[in-house]
Amino acid sequence: MEKQEDFIALDTSLSIWNRFFTIAPLIVVGTKEGDGYDLAPKHMATPIGSSNYFGFVCTPNHSTYHNIKKSGEFSVSFPMPNQVVLASLSASPRCGEDQSTKSIVKSLPTIKTTNIDSIFVKNSYLYLECKLFQIIDGFGEYSFITGTVEAAFVHKDYARTSEKDEQQQIYEHPLLAYVSQGRFANISETFNFPYPKDFKL
Template sequence: MEKTVADHYISLNTDTPIWNQFFTVGPLIVVGTKEGDHYDLAPKHMATPIGLSNYFGFVCTPNHATYHNVKATREFAISFPLPDQIVLSSLSASPRCGERSDEKQIISSLPTVKATSVDALFLEDSYLYLECNLFKIIDGFDNDSIITGKVITAFVKSNYHRDPEGDDQDMINNNPLLAYIANGRFASISETFNFPFPKGFER
């Protein structure tokens, strides 16, 4: 006899977005782009490697400058912030929907470093930097799009670089990772466990 969904599950109404009715875990990144004669930064949490090669993508809306900046310049930079950079990451969202000079001044006041092979900024002291050329923009997810890029240059902080001879848990314990708990919370991850892959598993 096949099992059915248990009584302690709640059926969600899919006529409206479901994502605010529970929590999910994902990364928090800051996307850097060139906007006219200045630069823009924008935090994103719907972001992921695309496959096992050097491709990376994130969700963005055409209502935000990031979308149009990437479409115009065909490049972008990705910063993976540290847990203690959560406020800086949040502040980078200030100019998302406006052009006021005080909002743009916030970006110029944030600690940033210049990317090396694309014309964009990183959030300074993030643990991972990716420099990407635009690969493809996929529109049509209602008001959202997926922006994908080919990683052409990457840098990782030395203490976040995995050592094949080292202990992964010790490394993460000493160098926590930032996670975004959608929607509206975040976590510092310092304890992890080996995943129980089945015998003979290969990617």
């Protein structure tokens, strides 16, 4: 790249991702764990293509990875902006192994899934029930877990329909975004993307 004085070269022998801000969804993954369930917030998460596949980054150091490998399924909740504290609290079991952290997850408002054995964060705006498709290991200490979406449920206020003005809909029902690393945003203002003429998604 041609040298530009406004740019700083980053040392790629270290992780670059905490040196700038990026935007990502914030989701909570639910899994079956022993006689109960586990919840884990994730932000490295995405639909995969236009078909009904979904994936997220995890590590074998976390129980989420092993729970999914054992059960072959997982749930995904997309929290609303006013649920960011709930999403944060769902990470508590990773902060320690004492029973008090496990009881925090049990006290969070949840609902049961319909087609798999897992839970959702109650009052989220989008729920996905996924069957494990493939786990791809080898991204350093991380793995990419992918699933097929077997069932999906969206809150009526967040469903896209031709009768609704999209900007007004998002203004009235904002979206939660994770601003990596360590911040979040309430997205309520959006704009039409300037696609070229005759562009097809």
